Amino acid sequence: MSEQALSRALSRRSRMAHLKKQLGEGLFHLYGLTGYLFLYLPIIILVIFSFNDSRSTAQWAGFTTHWYADMMNDHQIILSLWNSLFVAIVSTLVSLVIGTLAALAMERYRFWGKLMMDAVLYLPIIIPDIAMAIMLLIFFDVSGIGFQPWKANFFGVHLAVPYSVIIGHVAFNISFVAVVVRARLAQMDQVLEEAAQDLYADPWRTFWRVTFPMLLPGIMGGALLAFTLSMDDFVITFFTSGAGFNTLPVRVFSMIKKGVTPKINAVSSLMLLFSLVLVAISLIIGKGGDENSSANTMF
Amino acid sequence: MSETYAVELRNVVKQFGEVVAVNNVSLRIGEGEFFSMLGPSGCGKTTTLRMIAGLEMPTSGSVMIYGEEQGYLPPYQRPVNTVFQNYALFPHMTVAQNVAFGLEMKKVPKDEIRRRVAEALELVQLTGKEKRRPKQLSGGQKQRVALARALVNRPKVLLLDEPLGALDLKLRKAMQSELKALQERVGITFVYVTHDQEEALVMSDRIAVMNEGNVLQVGTPEEIYETPTSRFVADFIGKTNFLNGEVVEIGDGLAKVVLENGAVVEASVPEGKTFVRGERATVSIRPERVYITPANELPDVRNAKAFSHLPAKLVKFFYVGSERRYVVLVGDTEVVVQAQNVDRSTRRCHTGDEVVLHWDSAQARLLKE
Numbered sequence: 001m002s003e004q005a006l007s008r009a010l011s012r013r014s015r016m017a018h019l020k021k022q023l024g025e026g027l028f029h030l031y032g033l034t035g036y037l038f039l040y041l042p043i044i045i046l047v048i049f050s051f052n053d054s055r056s057t058a059q060w061a062g063f064t065t066h067w068y069a070d071m072m073n074d075h076q077i078i079l080s081l082w083n084s085l086f087v088a089i090v091s092t093l094v095s096l097v098i099g100t101l102a103a104l105a106m107e108r109y110r111f112w113g114k115l116m117m118d119a120v121l122y123l124p125i126i127i128p129d130i131a132m133a134i135m136l137l138i139f140f141d142v143s144g145i146g147f148q149p150w151k152a153n154f155f156g157v158h159l160a161v162p163y164s165v166i167i168g169h170v171a172f173n174i175s176f177v178a179v180v181v182r183a184r185l186a187q188m189d190q191v192l193e194e195a196a197q198d199l200y201a202d203p204w205r206t207f208w209r210v211t212f213p214m215l216l217p218g219i220m221g222g223a224l225l226a227f228t229l230s231m232d233d234f235v236i237t238f239f240t241s242g243a244g245f246n247t248l249p250v251r252v253f254s255m256i257k258k259g260v261t262p263k264i265n266a267v268s269s270l271m272l273l274f275s276l277v278l279v280a281i282s283l284i285i286g287k288g289g290d291e292n293s294s295a296n297t298m299f
Numbered sequence: 300m301s302e303t304y305a306v307e308l309r310n311v312v313k314q315f316g317e318v319v320a321v322n323n324v325s326l327r328i329g330e331g332e333f334f335s336m337l338g339p340s341g342c343g344k345t346t347t348l349r350m351i352a353g354l355e356m357p358t359s360g361s362v363m364i365y366g367e368e369q370g371y372l373p374p375y376q377r378p379v380n381t382v383f384q385n386y387a388l389f390p391h392m393t394v395a396q397n398v399a400f401g402l403e404m405k406k407v408p409k410d411e412i413r414r415r416v417a418e419a420l421e422l423v424q425l426t427g428k429e430k431r432r433p434k435q436l437s438g439g440q441k442q443r444v445a446l447a448r449a450l451v452n453r454p455k456v457l458l459l460d461e462p463l464g465a466l467d468l469k470l471r472k473a474m475q476s477e478l479k480a481l482q483e484r485v486g487i488t489f490v491y492v493t494h495d496q497e498e499a500l501v502m503s504d505r506i507a508v509m510n511e512g513n514v515l516q517v518g519t520p521e522e523i524y525e526t527p528t529s530r531f532v533a534d535f536i537g538k539t540n541f542l543n544g545e546v547v548e549i550g551d552g553l554a555k556v557v558l559e560n561g562a563v564v565e566a567s568v569p570e571g572k573t574f575v576r577g578e579r580a581t582v583s584i585r586p587e588r589v590y591i592t593p594a595n596e597l598p599d600v601r602n603a604k605a606f607s608h609l610p611a612k613l614v615k616f617f618y619v620g621s622e623r624r625y626v627v628l629v630g631d632t633e634v635v636v637q638a639q640n641v642d643r644s645t646r647r648c649h650t651g652d653e654v655v656l657h658w659d660s661a662q663a664r665l666l667k668e
Contacts, residue, residue: 194354195387197374199401199448209400213391 043272050265057260067266077267080251082157087237087247088230091169095226098170099177100219104211106178107185124172125179132172133239140164140240147242161245168240169230176229177222184218217285224282228275303366305330305456305488306351311360313346320346322512323360328456328490328505333482335491335499338509339535344492347509348458351490353377365455375404380449381458385465386441388433394420394444395429401452419451422481439470446481456488463498475501496536500524508532528569530666533583540589540634542582543668546574553605554665556582560630564607565660574665584663586637591625594653605660613652627654 050068054061071077102121106114124132140146145167149160192214196206212219234249241250248271255264306328313321321343328334336344349355350362353374362369369377380401388397398419402412420426423443433441442462449457462478463471479502482489493499499506500520507517508531516523516532527533530541542564548555553565554574566582574580594610611634615626625636625648636656648654 189385189387191383191385191387192389194374195381195383195389196400198352198354198379198381199452200375200404201400202373202375205404210389 046265047269047272050262050269052262052265055261057262057265067262068270070263071266071270074263076246077248077251079157079159080246080248082154082159083161083245084231084247084249086152086154086159086161087165087169088227091166091173091230092223092226094166094170095173095177096219096223099174099222099226100181100215102174102178103181103185107182108190121175121178124175129233129235133168133236136164136168136171136236137239140167147240147245149245162240162242164240164242165237165245165247168236169233172233172236173226173230176225177219180222180225181215181218184215184221188214220285221282224278224285228278231274232271303330304328304363305332305365306334306490307363307366308347308351309361309363311347311350311357311362313343313350313355314358319512321350321357324509324512324514326507326514326517328488331486331488333479333489333491333502333504335493335503335506336509337493337496337499337506337535339494341511342509343512344494344509345460348381348460348490348492351456352379352381352458354381378455379458380452380454381460382445382449382462384460384462386433386445388441388444388448390433392432393429394425394431394433394436397433397444398448398451400448405452415451416447419447422450422485423447438466439474442466442474446478450481450485450487454487456490459489459491461493462491463493463495471498478502500536508535510535526569527583527664527666528572530581530583530668533664533666537585538635539583539585540632542584542629542632542634544580544582546576546578546580546665549574549576553660554580556580556665558582558609558629559632562609562629564609564663565605566607566663566665567661568665572665572667579668581666581668582663583666584634584658586624586635587639588658588662589634589636590657591627591636591638591648592655592657593647594655596655597657607658607660607663609656611654611656613648613650613654616648616650625654627656629656 049057049060051063051065052060053064053066105111106118106121145164147162147164149162150166152159152161188211192210193206196210197203201209232249233247234253237247238250238253241247246254248267252264252267255261255267304327306326308324308326311321311324312319324343324347326347336347338344346355350357351364351369353369353372353376356371364378389400392400395416398416399412402415407415416429417426420429423446425440425443425447428436428440433444436444442465445462463474466474475498491499491502500523503520505517505519506523508515508523510531515529516527518526523532523536527536533539534541542556542558544556544558544564546554547557547563549568552567554568555563555565557563564582566584568574591613597608609629611627611629613625613627614633617624617626620640622640623638625638627634627636634656
């Protein structure tokens with residue numbers, strides 16, 4: 001082979017390699033883009049059609065905020081929103097206390113039955129919602145706890161929230177709080193607690209002055225997670241609420257049965273916005289905590 | 300009434316399950332003493348320190364601080380403070396808040412806290428850094444905060460768990476002398492845990508050498524270095540040569556030992572140790588205590604009562620600037636000889652030469668094998 005032919009062959013080969021690389025990169029980007037479209041296109045369409053000036057959720061007929069106004073005037077929707085908030089706040093607070101204590105017990109102490117406790121604590125995360133919902137339904141029915149409402153005045157709104165719903169939400173939220181707080185606790189150097197004790201702090205003050213402030217980012221993370229899960233839970237709420245009690249997701253479900261209107265899109269868009277705000281808050285808290293708070297990277 | 304010690308341990312044992320971490324340790328640490336516990340990792344020195352602090356409870360035995368039995372008293376009720384290995388500063392508090400922590404827990408009035416925190420920070424030269432967070436400080440500064448946080452409480456005894464371990468060599472050397480000066484100034488008893496023998500020698504009034512949960516020897520740095528009573532101590536502190544042999548004669552503080560190659564040398568017998576004729580034993584001699592001369596030549600005998608002479612073969616020579624280092628073979632055993640390079644006179648021993656090693660017999664130690 002002559003030298004010229006060799007160099008020509010070589011340059012052709014390098015040109016081919018370059019093309020291949022470009023093609024590969026292009027396809028790779030396309031693949032990523034398709035993935036994102038698959039995930040977010042339905043949401044974008046949902047939001048767009050919440051502004052549709054027509055009863056149809058498929059054909060665009062001009063811009064309107066009519067459906068949002070309609071939503072705000074729908075007493076049932078507003079009541080179900082209050083119900084959702086009440087259930088989420090109460091169940092989050094209760095599960096924060098129990099979940100944090102459970103995390104402390106699992107991470108700091110050795111006791112009889114710890115291994116079993118560990119498994120039981122993770123169970124609500126692993127088992128299907130429907131199984132847990134049916135279990136709870138049977139439990140409330142058989143135990144005689146029933147579906148008695150808690151009549152509460154919540155920011156001036158009179159609510160009647162079944163205890164069973166709150167207990168049900170607490171039951172699954174404890175697990176999520178415990179997991180997040182435990183992750184944080186595992187990272188925390190126990191020698192800090194020893195240092196506090198060495199500096200005359202009894203266990204109670206050691207907890208409040210050292211352990212708790214160090215855990216706070218984890219606890220806040222757990223709170224946000226529990227709150228979000230509680231806000232958009234449908235299955236467990238549906239099964240444990242007895243008759244005539246609606247949270248927002250349950251309300252949306254019963255509206256869909258009567259036909260889909262852009263009002264549902266409006267409600268969904270609002271819930272989406274709400275979730276985004278929560279995520280933003282959690283990210284800000286995560287940044288504000290110290291550098292080794294990976295508990296917040298969970299979401 | 301017996302004398303009161305700052306810290307007294309009596310037959311302290313600590314077991315973790317099957318593992319004996321500390322095995323029947325008894326120590327008496329005097330008031331104002333800089334006392335070090337020295338040993339390799341896992342020798343039980345940190346566990347012993349933690350038992351004084353109350354962070355571990357002894358399996359048996361008793362821990363007393365200024366004559367008071369500590370029993371199962373929790374750490375927050377003991378009159379001691381600890382400087383932890385990796386400082387253990389509270390990351391969510393400022394320097395001033397860290398230092399004030401102990402005083403706040405003791406419910407000292409606010410004015411006094413402010414004054415004492417300022418004093419403590421001045422003592423460790425951190426005035427002006429009050430508002431910093433631990434992560435904004437260098438390793439040396441964190442070290443000083445940890446010291447201030449402990450000293451501000453005016454503990455009866457300060458416990459230090461390898462406090463200089465995380466610093467680089469240069470800073471460590473500087474902190475060693477600073478720490479020693481600080482201890483002399485505040486007059487508090489320091490119990491210092493380290494695995495660094497040089498650190499222990501430089502700083503301590505007395506050292507306890509530990510290995511495998513036992514205290515092998517307690518003494519001043521000089522005693523530990525000059526008159527080790529066991530092979531482990533001789534080996535762990537400084538450098539030494541070991542020559543194995545058999546005891547053939549025991550005299551007035553000195554014993555004659557026949558080495559494996561048939562040569563007979565003398566070594567001093569440590570106080571309190573008894574050897575019998577025919578017993579296998581080891582002679583320990585420090586490299587700088589050996590003189591080396593060409594065969595059939597004697598060094599200045601000076602005022603030594605007894606001198607040992609040992610024929611050997613020079614196999615390696617190193618010129619190290621401040622010293623000359625010779626490696627010789629005695630039978631199969633390598634022996635290192637260090638000679639201070641005090642004049643520029645030409646070296647008279649060369650690699651491959653037959654040489655003679657000499658030492659003042661009182662400088663060699665007879666140790667159990």
